[in-house]
Amino acid sequence: MSSRYVVLVTVCLLAIVLVLAMQLKASQQQHQWQKEVEIQSTGVTYLERKVEAPIQPLPVVEQYDIAWARLGKALFKSPLLSADNTVSCASCHDLYNGGDDGFSVSVGIKQQLGERNSPTVFNSVLNFRQFWDGRSPNLEAQTPEPIHNPIEMGSNWQDIIKKLKAQPGFVKSFNAVSKEGVTTENIIKAIVAFEASLISQNSPIDAFLLGNTSALSTQQQRGYEKFVSYGCVTCHQGRNIGGNLYQKVGRLDRVPSHLLDDVGRFALTQNPQDKFVFKVPSLRNVALTAPYFHNGSVDNLSDAIRIMAKGQLGLDLSDEDVADIEALLQAFTGELPRSLAE
Template structure:
């Protein structure tokens, strides 16, 4: 073979490759190089200017204090349930992390609901509400909960009639809204109160705002792991989650839970897209040490166990005991203050 044969043969093979395919491969290669370059630049810039995947939680916005007070009263009143035997506060106890420390709440007919009750704290700044992300407004979610036969099980005529027969409520609605109780005003009062339930000034908030001494060495290490291992890619922003979807079980299926009915199907029950089976809204990790049991069906009561499960199922990584300890320490720094006092697990232990 002559020395020039191989290059000629290669050129002949190259010439037999369709032009569109050569162009497509070249564009793919260029796109990959550009993507890597942009990622590297972004990472460098983030390191230089101090940007973080998480942000401090801000105080609640300016709200009508009269509407907040009325909403708080409604939130804790059994008058909103069909049998008048439970209130919103039953499942979202503000003295206990804004949730109920059972795997899943019990509805009007004594049956366990398909999903764990998420905390109501900081719910006003979460875009996607409900474990399946059913709702994008508190008003629509509140209406669904009130009318759901498996939860409050009431109807609008009943709610409006009960409140209209109550002189104290009619006077309060007249003062706040200028008219008698109706659907719009009831939902507005409930939602306004919920928007006031913000828990800022956690140790992590102070740290991310510039107070380097707010966290211990172990807590800082936990935050480093949280970022380096990719937890912050889903649990991001000021709420440390709450605004995107992810499959529960990316690398391996998590241990079997206790859901009933279609609870494990996730967004599939809404979209009917097979790709959405097992896809849920990523929950906020704010105050997470106080909001167990964990996951959509409340299958785990211990936060360390939940961390270990997330490592294997979501990260494809078996976390060591030291890593779990550090991550747990970091997550506990996300516990904030409500009305100027740090949230405490005052009654959680007795519920497990």
């Protein structure tokens, strides 16, 4: 027996042992709650819940700084952050209706139309990047962009700080959380503290993943089996059921032409491989966030399911398949984040 053969066999055995050890560790962690600090700058702490499945339950907000979050909520809802005092963050991200605005593209100052569909703000802290093209690495970097965008809010920090300092309520709230008072850094910190607390609660899919088999109907369970076996989880998995990778909108010869009106990340990177590539959207609360896709060109879930099945997976789904998967997607809807009630 040659030494080369012995080395090869040894390497293979070590690889098998490593895989088995990882699987054992994963099985030991099933349904285990793990404490994990996600956002250092905002003091938000989550309890992470892990299961052996491609889709993971959302973490639970264990604690957050209520004073910072309340200030952030007030800023989120304030039109003072826009140049003409007509647009707030909540104008495009309705906190009580899915976290988006229900339009194909949003309306900014002077009734200007944006270029892409507004994603939900709920669970956005869990996305690996922000915006459809992923141009911002986190919420801290994302927050200033719509404020400075001339089509969206069209403002600047100097004017915003001046307006906020003229409001005794805001001055009092800022001074209560920071000796520096109203500053650019504190505005961003407060908004991010609020957004980082916006984790949906108690969705049927999470209850099912955590062992409550009756949380999903028979049809929804069929939909879950198809969602996994057909390959939907290739892109839509993890805690946010998406939001954690980039993907081309689909095979260009299989997707409708109205989805090819935007070159996606290519406009940012100028890399030909990024043409028609976008961040995969989260499917959390997807039943509440129509219309769909980067340009909001698809009005209902059943059409979106058929388009993705054909464009990404090469599948022509039956009416029953579509109905089952759509029923599952309804189970991705969670209750409002607790910070909206506190």
